[in-house]
Amino acid sequence: GKKAIVVGSGIAGLAASIRLANKGYQVQVFESNAYPGGKLSEISIQGYRFDMGPSLFTLPEQVDELFALSGKTARDHFHYKRLEVNCHYFWEDGTRLRTFADREAFANEVQINLGENPENIKKALDKSAYIYNYLAPLFMHRSLHKWSTWINKKALKAYLRLGKLGLFNTMNQANKNHFDNEKLVQLFNRYATYNGSNPYQTPATLNIIPHLEFNRGAYFPEKGMHAITQSLYTLATDLGVSFSFNKPVDKIVVEKQVTKGVVVQGRFQASDLVVNNMDMVNAYKTILKDQDQPTRFLQQPKSSSALIFYWGIRKEFPELDLHNILFSEDYAGEFDHIFHKKSISEDPTVYINITSVHKKDDAPENCMNWFTMINVPNNQGQNWELLKARARASIIHKINRTLHTDIEPLIAVEEILDPITIESKTSSANGALYGNSSNNRYAAFLRHANFSSSIKGLYFCGGSVHPGGGIPLCLLSARIMCDLIPKA
Ligand code: FAD
Numbered sequence: 319g320k321k322a323i324v325v326g327s328g329i330a331g332l333a334a335s336i337r338l339a340n341k342g343y344q345v346q347v348f349e350s351n352a353y354p355g356g357k358l359s360e361i362s363i364q365g366y367r368f369d370m371g372p373s374l375f376t377l378p379e380q381v382d383e384l385f386a387l388s389g390k391t392a393r394d395h396f397h398y399k400r401l402e403v404n405c406h407y408f409w410e411d412g413t414r415l416r417t418f419a420d421r422e423a424f425a426n427e428v429q430i431n432l433g434e435n436p437e438n439i440k441k442a443l444d445k446s447a448y449i450y451n452y453l454a455p456l457f458m459h460r461s462l463h464k465w466s467t468w469i470n471k472k473a474l475k476a477y478l479r480l481g482k483l484g485l486f487n488t489m490n491q492a493n494k495n496h497f498d499n500e501k502l503v504q505l506f507n508r509y510a511t512y513n514g515s516n517p518y519q520t521p522a523t524l525n526i527i528p529h530l531e532f533n534r535g536a537y538f539p540e541k542g543m544h545a546i547t548q549s550l551y552t553l554a555t556d557l558g559v560s561f562s563f564n565k566p567v568d569k570i571v572v573e574k575q576v577t578k579g580v581v582v583q584g585r586f587q588a589s590d591l592v593v594n595n596m597d598m599v600n601a602y603k604t605i606l607k608d609q610d611q612p613t614r615f616l617q618q619p620k621s622s623s624a625l626i627f628y629w630g631i632r633k634e635f636p637e638l639d640l641h642n643i644l645f646s647e648d649y650a651g652e653f654d655h656i657f658h659k660k661s662i663s664e665d666p667t668v669y670i671n672i673t674s675v676h677k678k679d680d681a682p683e684n685c686m687n688w689f690t691m692i693n694v695p696n697n698q699g700q701n702w703e704l705l706k707a708r709a710r711a712s713i714i715h716k717i718n719r720t721l722h723t724d725i726e727p728l729i730a731v732e733e734i735l736d737p738i739t740i741e742s743k744t745s746s747a748n749g750a751l752y753g754n755s756s757n758n759r760y761a762a763f764l765r766h767a768n769f770s771s772s773i774k775g776l777y778f779c780g781g782s783v784h785p786g787g788g789i790p791l792c793l794l795s796a797r798i799m800c801d802l803i804p805k806a
Contacts, residue, residue: 320806328356330779331595333796339557342806350566355547366630369543373671377790396549405641446529463767484522492522514621577775599747620750623737630731696748697737752787768799
């Protein structure tokens with residue numbers, strides 16, 4: 319049979335390997351790390367387990383689809399539940415708010431806690447659904463780089479509505495029009511961070527994101543986020559995909575504009591096609607350095623990065639849920655730091671993700687596993703040792719002020735992930751979480767395609783190429799890509 323090689327076992331690489339196996343290819347995955355999953359990995363320290371990267375799971379049917387395609391029932395292999403409470407929000411003035419999956423409950427909470435007209439919530443969520451319904455078929459489900467995507471009725475309908483779809487104002491402007499209460503503007507602006515963008519710059523089109531969390535739902539895999547990696551890795555192995563760990567690919571071999579295979583540790587490995595799941599920018603710098611460089615795509619500004627403190631906390635906080643946000647008092651200032659000053663605000667928005675709320679064995683008894691994260695600029699050579707030390711102090715102050723506690727003595731274990739270690743662990747250019755940012759109105763068109771336009775047999779999937787970063791889009795990138803590949 320025909321052979322396919324996949325470079326990297328990130329979530330998109332895993333999905334691609336499953337889809338290619340189903341197309342009849344003999345699939346070999348080479349991975350630099352000792353483990354699959356890339357950013358979607360886990361660590362355990364002294365009785366505490368942490369998901370290292372993604373914490374929010376939307377569009378779970380993208381995972382189910384991979385099982386169905388392989389003739390299996392997802393429910394037999396991978397369990398998840400829809401969250402009733404999406405997130406707990408905290409402000410320093412004592413305001414607290416929960417966002418509920420149930421629209422009525424959410425609108426009601428907003429009216430009680432913020433005095434906002436509940437109709438405004440419903441209108442905003444309907445608008446988000448409207449954007450999704452027009453744009454998902456164009457941007458999320460197909461290759462943008464094929465004419466057929468643009469010449470059809472759906473595309474025509476979308477062109478006629480570019481204004482309504484929010485292309486010409488910013489997310490912040492649109493949210494200010496939607497809501498009276500500033501805290502709600504802030505809450506909805508935060509969705510820009512779901513793909514590492516700046517709400518004060520990014521087009522209002524990104525108001526598509528709340529649709530995923532509210533209308534389609536936020537989910538939690540029963541065994542934690544890492545179960546997504548684990549179950550897809552097992553599925554791929556069951557389908558006969560072969561994985562080689564600790565095996566970085568040194569080069570993709572191309573002859574006369576046709577892909578021939580890869581070189582791994584000095585040895586040539588032949589294949590009929592190669593799928594690159596490595597970050598596209600770093601791939602062109604290394605394993606594709608002899609090929610034409612798609613400069614236009616390589617120069618795009620990157621999304622933000624993250625600084626995470628994985629803390630084992632020897633106390634339980636009943637007011638905290640799975641997802642918690644302690645909001646900055648100066649949100650615009652925070653983004654100014656991230657995207658313009660390339661630094662970190664002294665009053666950052668702190669995100670605390672606690673899986674032990676749902677999965678008790680993730681922390682010892684009466685303890686919690688805190689994944690404590692702030693958004694930070696991507697790596698531009700800043701002094702990270704200094705920034706990290708300052709940020710740690712700011713985060714601790716923020717938590718103490720907002721939750722009225724003294725958190726430092728409660729920290730039992732600590733591990734840190736920063737832009738430098740994100741890049742060294744997964745090769746993401748500048749340690750960006752989601753590839754390119756979407757701050758530019760044309761960002762969607764400035765992502766690399768899921769195939770090479772000049773080299774036959776070379777394909778791309780993952781957060782740094784079309785349609786973008788985050789688990790659902792990475793899974794979609796593998797689907798769009800495999801739709802372009804003929805059966806073996
Ligand atoms: P990656 O995970 O980037 O993996 C690429 C793989 O390729 C790696 O395993 C790497 O080792 C391997 N590789 C690289 N070079 C080579 C080579 N030369 N040879 C062989 N192998 C190679 N998304 C969400 O949906 N929800 C969230 O809540 C969320 N939060 C996040 C929080 C953090 C801290 C981070 C880091 C990311 C978060 N994301 C979130 C984004 C999400 O993790 C990514 O978009 C997604 O996991 C990227 O998958 P990928 O397939 O592009 O590959």
